[in-house]
Amino acid sequence: MYTALYRKLRPIRFSDIIDQQHIVRTLTNQIIHGRVSxxxxxxxxxxxxxxxxxxxxxxxxxxxxxxxxxxxGICASCVEIARGASMDVIEIDAASNNGVDNIRDLREEVRYPPNGKYKVYIIDEVHMLSTGAFNALLKTLEEPPPQVIFILATTDPQKIPATIHSRLMRFDFHRISPDSMTAALAGYMADEGIIINEDALAYVVNISDGAMRDALSLLDRLAGLYFDQEITLENALEVTGSMSKDVFVTLFHALLHKNPAKALGTIDDISAKGRDFAQFTDEFLGYLRDIMVSEVVSGGEALAQVVAMVGHFSQVIRNIKQAGSGGRLALEIACIEWIGRLEGGDKEQKSEVRKERPPKPVVEVAPVAPAVVAPAPKSAQDYAERIRQRYLGEPAAESFVAQPAQPMQPDEGLERLRGMINFDIKVV
Ligand SMILES: [Zn+2]
Incomplete structure (x- = not known):
């Protein structure tokens, strides 16, 4: 039976792990010095x-x-764990065992001692646990049974409650660098007898964005389709449904030089090849990002425009994704809007020319009749009554009618204030 490449090539020793030396060093040191958390x-x-x-x-x-x-790798424990037969290494997928009952079962289970030295619970996608499950897990982490190790793995550490987080020793796995990934994949391909050219390998590395599993899955598909043949960039683009870089270049230049016909022509080509518009726009944004970085590095003149373009397409990508099969129209609108925006920007630059034009003729407008306004209230009483009738629709009871204020003598105000507060006011 065929084993997928990413399973077959899964690292089995610390030394096989690529680009995570900061983690490997700490963990091996802990094992050497018997200071395991x-x-x-x-x-x-x-x-x-x-x-x-x-x-x-x-x-x-x-x-x-x-x-x-x-x-x-040769002792009884190593052999048993490698066979997947050990009771001491327990893998739990929190995505499908996320309830409080699952964690309660686990709490029961951890009380039994291991066969070997440690029972290791690996809880994958731990951010998927429910609040109740996290609370149950917290109790176990607060009073950890001896000889039990928990390893919680997640892509979303910010979703882990702070109470849990503070009890864990955290390690951040880095994206695998393109150079390390290229070197590792080239080695694997040679071992597996898969022939792949340099451009295709560079493309696979680029599209995988530092995730080895994605790269190996894609190579698996390519190797299956092009068995005994050299895998080329064109093959890789065909399999992933991506467009060649030329298409991005053409669209970018059409947008930069305000050529709507060319932009729409490019979109027509994408459609004719049956490509997905959301994926295309995602990849186009990746291409724009590369240009943005190179403009920053080289101090290029187009930087401001490219940044604005990245902003524009980042905003419209959601519409394109939501539009589904209507993504073509959404992308076309996005391109036309962008070119329209550029032309609007040009007009602003020409504003000095515009100033010299004759002013617009003034259109005579007939005076608007003043709105009918109720006559001003004669007294405060009258006013209160009017308010009351407007909101309650009934005449005011005597006690609710505000009394018109009597003019105050200058000292009277001060006296009243003295009465309201419990300390004396001295007029200086
Ligand atoms: Zn061993």
Whole structure:
């Protein structure tokens, strides 16, 4: 039976983990010095090795003869864990076991001692737990049973309650750098006998955005389709439904030079190839971002325009995604709007020319008749009555009618104020 590349090439030793040296060093040091913590939080974007690292750690802490923090791979514990038969390494997918009952079961279970040195619970996608489940988990983390290690893995650490977060030793997994990923993938492809050209590999690395699993899944699809052939950039673009960079270049220039016909022609090409407009716009934004960075680095003149373009297309992408099959129209409108905006901007620059034009003729407008206004109230009493009738629709009772204020003598005001407060006022 065929094993997917990302499963087959899953790292099994700390030394196989790519680009997470900061984490590997700390974990191996803890194992070497016997200072293992009881709860960890592994966070980072998908495909950066969180779960793999958790499994490697589980194996290493249980190994009977570890070497510099690495599992030996031959002792009974290592063999059992590698076979997936060990009762000491428990993987829980919080996405499908997110209820309070699941965590209560776990709390019952953790009380039983491990067969080996440690029981390691790996809770994947831990941010998916319900509030009740988090509360139940907190109780266990507050009084951790001996010989139990929790490794919580998540792509969304901000969704973990602060009370839980403060009890975990946090490790942030980095996106794998393009250079490391290229080197690793080139090695894997050579081992697997898959022939891929440099452009295609660079494209796979670029589209995977630092996630090794995504890169390997895509290579798997390519290798399946182009078995015994060299995988080219065109093949890779075909499989991912992406457009070649030329299309982005053409559209970018059409937008930059205010050429609506060319922009719409490009969109027509995309449509003819049956491509998805939301995906296209996403990738076009990625292309614009690259230009923006290169303009920043080179101090290019188009920087302001490119930044504005990124802003414009970032705003419209939601409309394009929501439009579904109508994404074409949404993208066309976005392009026309952008060009219209540029032309509006040009007019502002020509404002000095405009000033010289004759002023617009003044249109005579017939005077508007003043609105019918109720006569001014004669007294405060009259006014109060009118308000009352407007809101309550009934004549005021005597006690509710405001009394017209009597003019005050200058000292009288001061006397009244003295009566209202409990300390004396001295007039200086
Ligand atoms: Zn071992």
């Amino acid at each position: 009881h709860a960890y939080l592994f966070c980072g974007v998908r495909g950066t090795g969180k779960t793999s690292c958790a499994k490697i750690f589980a194996r290493a802490v249980n190994c009977t003869q570890p070497n510099l923090g690495e599992a030996c």
